[in-house]
Amino acid sequence: MAAIQLKTELPGPRSRALWARREAAVPRGPYNATPIFVKEGGGAVLRDVDDNRLLDFAGGIGCVNVGHANPAVLRAAREQLERLTHACFHVTPYESYVALAERLNALAPGRSPKKTLFASSGAEAVENAVKIARAATGRPAVLAFEDGFHGRTLLALSLTSKVHPYKAGFGPFAPEVYRAPYAYCYRCSYHLTYPSCALACVDALEEYFKRYVEAEKVAAVIVEPVLGEGGFVVPPAEYLPKLRELTTRHGILLIADEVQTGFGRTGRLWAVEQAGVEPDILIAAKSLAGGLPLSAVIGRAEVMDAPGPGGLGGTFGGNPVAVAAAHAVLDELESGALYEAARRIGAQLEARARSWRERFALVGDVRGIGAMWALELVRDRDNKKAPAKEETAAISRKCYERGLVTITAGTYGNVIRTLMPLVIRDEELHEGLDVMEAALAEVA
Numbered sequence: 001m002a003a004i005q006l007k008t009e010l011p012g013p014r015s016r017a018l019w020a021r022r023e024a025a026v027p028r029g030p031y032n033a034t035p036i037f038v039k040e041g042g043g044a045v046l047r048d049v050d051d052n053r054l055l056d057f058a059g060g061i062g063c064v065n066v067g068h069a070n071p072a073v074l075r076a077a078r079e080q081l082e083r084l085t086h087a088c089f090h091v092t093p094y095e096s097y098v099a100l101a102e103r104l105n106a107l108a109p110g111r112s113p114k115k116t117l118f119a120s121s122g123a124e125a126v127e128n129a130v131k132i133a134r135a136a137t138g139r140p141a142v143l144a145f146e147d148g149f150h151g152r153t154l155l156a157l158s159l160t161s162k163v164h165p166y167k168a169g170f171g172p173f174a175p176e177v178y179r180a181p182y183a184y185c186y187r188c189s190y191h192l193t194y195p196s197c198a199l200a201c202v203d204a205l206e207e208y209f210k211r212y213v214e215a216e217k218v219a220a221v222i223v224e225p226v227l228g229e230g231g232f233v234v235p236p237a238e239y240l241p242k243l244r245e246l247t248t249r250h251g252i253l254l255i256a257d258e259v260q261t262g263f264g265r266t267g268r269l270w271a272v273e274q275a276g277v278e279p280d281i282l283i284a285a286k287s288l289a290g291g292l293p294l295s296a297v298i299g300r301a302e303v304m305d306a307p308g309p310g311g312l313g314g315t316f317g318g319n320p321v322a323v324a325a326a327h328a329v330l331d332e333l334e335s336g337a338l339y340e341a342a343r344r345i346g347a348q349l350e351a352r353a354r355s356w357r358e359r360f361a362l363v364g365d366v367r368g369i370g371a372m373w374a375l376e377l378v379r380d381r382d383n384k385k386a387p388a389k390e391e392t393a394a395i396s397r398k399c400y401e402r403g404l405v406t407i408t409a410g411t412y413g414n415v416i417r418t419l420m421p422l423v424i425r426d427e428e429l430h431e432g433l434d435v436m437e438a439a440l441a442e443v444a
């Protein structure tokens with residue numbers, strides 16, 4: 001049986017009625033990638049309010065690597081819900097928080113002893129990572145990258161690059177945030193070509209420390225090992241090691257933001273493992289608790305201990321139900337089968353995407369790692385690479401009208417990215433890719 005089963009046109013009548021209520025009751029600020037209201041999920045399939053079955057290539061923006069309604073996650077969360085829903089770690093601590101920290105410390109890349117703090121969202125974890133880095137180094141500045149995304153709270157938004165729609169009108173932003181180009185080879189800020197560039201974008205940071213901010217003032221460099229919202233940009237293999245070497249040389253902490261890349265998405269638990277790099281601080285969220293709100297700041301023990309008692313925390317950080325779900329997620333990942341699945345999904349995505357690049361001039365770049373693949377769509381691929389934003393939106397719309405949920409990305413909104421649950425079956429994957437291919441063919 002096909003995964004996609006449509007009983008109405010999409011959006012269906014119930015979704016349309018809910019959309020009218022949504023517009024009246026909810027501000028327009030929270031963007032909706034589709035106007036389809038869902039009520040159930042299982043594996044890689046969503047059921048909407050009109051009883052249509054949809055295939056999910058978005059995973060709630062990469063939060064359900066272990067699948068919607070993963071039975072082990074549900075069991076763990078339900079059992080915990082019945083026993084203790086909330087106590088607040090600051091008031092009466094509980095073992096599961098400590099045990100999850102122990103597990104993540106053991107799973108973090110590198111040999112140095114680690115400690116872990118829990119919060120509720122990716123942005124909150126980013127804010128905490130910066131606080132910790134400042135406390136540990138006594139330095140104020142943070143260097144982030146062009147096309148990076150780190151969240152929407154004030155400091156996280158200050159670190160985020162994309163102006164429209166994230167930043168425009170929301171200033172003033174937090175001070176002491178600096179920004180340099182990322183290794184976005186398809187649109188190199190220095191107009192160089194890899195590998196002959198020898199990663200000049202990292203060497204350029206030495207110049208940066210002369211022209212914009214002295215290295216001695218920089219607490220941390222925060223980097224996504226693969227740009228997420230910025231368009232699934234995979235830097236060359238030597239990029240992170242080179243950045244690690246540069247930060248170590250200047251006594252700057254390296255913060256890896258693995259909010260989107262973590263928990264198997266790239267074919268390993270962490271994307272930085274692929275580069276053989278140990279960051280001083282690693283930020284995790286999204287798929288950590290299989291869809292429940294939980295984030296983690298995992299770092300070298302002496303760095304994490306820099307803020308004094310009371311300096312870190314929050315009422316809901318490390319909520320017992322979310323922590324129980326995260327234990328179940330780590331159990332699910334333990335066998336390594338989902339990492340293998342990510343690599344298998346990636347191989348199939350790559351083969352299909354490369355064939356589309358042969359057929360459609362609209363496909364400018366195809367890139368990815370593990371199950372994290374992207375198509376960057378452009379109008380003039382051999383010359384100016386003008387971003388094909390409207391075409392990208394049209395493809396995304398044609399996909400959901402046929403029952404495939406996708407999301408876009410990129411500073412220019414011209415990237416289609418894949419964040420399907422890693423439990424997706426091969427037939428489901430190809431069914432979804434057939435829908436994408438048909439939409440691409442129509443628009444191209």
Ligand SMILES: Cc1ncc(COP(=O)(O)O)c(C=O)c1O
Pocket residue numbers: 061121122123124126149150151152224228229257258259260285286
């Ligand atoms: C790399 C990265 N960092 C931080 C965030 C912010 O996470 P949240 O939306 O949970 O605050 C995101 C969200 O997409 C992200 O992709």
